[in-house]
Amino acid sequence: MTDLTSLTIAAARDALRKGDVTSAELTEACLTAIDGADALNAFVHKTPEIARQQAAAADARRGADAPDLNGIPLGIKDLFCTKGVPSQAASRILDGFRPEYESTVTRQLFEAGAVMLGKLNMDEFAMGSSNETSVYGNAVNPWRREGDDTALTPGGSSGGSAAAVAAGLCLGATGTDTGGSIRQPAAFTGITGIKPTYGRVSRWGIIAFASSLDQAGPMARDVRDAAILLRAMAGHDPLDSTSADLPVPDFEAMLTGDIRGKTIGIPREYRMDGMPDEIESLWAEGRRMMEDAGARIVDISLPHTKYALPAYYVVAPAEASSNLARYDGVRYGRRAKLAQGDGIAEMYEKTRAEGFGDEVQRRVMIGTYVLSAGFYDAYYNRARKVRALIKRDFEEAFANGVDAILTPATPSAAFGLGEMADADPVQMYLNDVFTVTVNLAGLPGISVPAGLDRQGLPLGLQLIGRPWEEGDLLNTAYALERAANFVAKPGKWW
Amino acid sequence: MSIDKDTAARVAHLARIRVDEERLPALAEEFNAILGFIEQLNEVDVDGVEPMTSVTPMRLKRREDVVTDGDRQAEVLKNAPDAREGFFAVPKVVE
8 A cells, every 4th residue: 555644635535435545544644654753843742532533433424425624634733722632832831721612723624524633833822934932842844955964944833734744744734824834834845835815714713923914724735735625724704703704615626727828927026135046046947837837927016025024023023912911820821930929910920931932022022012102103003004005016916917926935945943043033034025925915825845956955936816816826826836846755764 | 213221121011021130131132133124114105004904804794792602611710720719810919
């Protein structure tokens, strides 16, 4: 039998329907792979009992009319609340927290028959681009540079999700993306990840970072699997007031690979000073592939691109400082040990000092500062105005007939864990330079693996679509995927 | 604009995060690096631009003002670090 853990979701679904394999077999294969991959530190809470129960239920339900995900083993990012299972956003402050409820996304996945293998590593509260801010320690990229065993980052914040899918520990995973946290790790690990339009997927039960930017989405082996997963995750939810009441199309059925006559925009502002030539040539190659597939290529301008990261680093910390105010040591999670005579203020301050890591503390305090009296207009309101201009740039491009925009996914391949330790925080933020605009504008964006760098590491290209047109975007990505024909896999060293 | 040690201490207190005295100068420096980066926003002409309130124009849904949930005291208290007699317990607040 072929290695079950390397099946795509689509192939596993078809094999399950035909009775060639059972969910119990698939699930055991994944559980074995997970137990053999502790060196990757991707799964931080394993849930084999739940997985086996769900697999048995899926096998009982099996049949031609079972849902697409029936019996498919998945990993779930630690940011999703899963009932009775640790859900702590990779933070010490949520140590011991076991939600009494299920997030809408995981509930929908389970109703569709999916099997949960466990919870996946991430940056603390999804704040980071390298998975190095996690209380669980670093997740490790299954890819290594050729002839070099330096441990590399799988990216972040959905680093555990990316590492697990790339290493064949699960067939797909959930991620979340506030500034690039699905797309950057997908690019660093040679997999596919899509951030849907803001409002497409319910945020209910997903631990909040920056509510106006956060969106959940799938991380998968290929575009078809991303389409299958997204359909199951998406949809209107009365529990999230920003959830869009729009029908969810059958995204998979829209994958024809035919993009003849489509217009693809190439934004000139994404050509950054000092961009590695490998990124530049990958981008040019992507442009050629789109052209060969029959698309019309146009150069476009998104003039406010440069201001996206600075605007993001006002808006996201501001929202984070409000959202994270709830971690006060009273209602859930961890409370600091108090000294004799300590009052409630000491309880808050000590709890938050020992519960939050450095990066989270930094962002909460920056957010507090930009929202404080006297600075609110200068920072927060100005950033929201710039955000409106960034969105307007995209609207103008789409109004001029552009169907999708092609950019690099990241400014580099995966870097070494610890390599950025001495850099100032802003250097790390630059990882999201190509992805963060999409969150600010609320648009769908997808990262597709498109090539290897000189050291044998995967590189990704990003496609950005019109709001609510994930189906069309996935189809364009499918055409890119077929042309790029990325088939490399990391050699197993773990 | 530059943040000094006292401002860093004030922000830390506003955020209810205890920061040791000796850590304040380094923290102030990190704030300055990040705020320096953010200052680029001053180059943008934002005259007449409305601050974004919602990335997708949408009207919040309304529903009947009726009780749809509740009676979950045990679940609500289940994860509390200190819960007693049906309440969250905290250090003494009022003298």
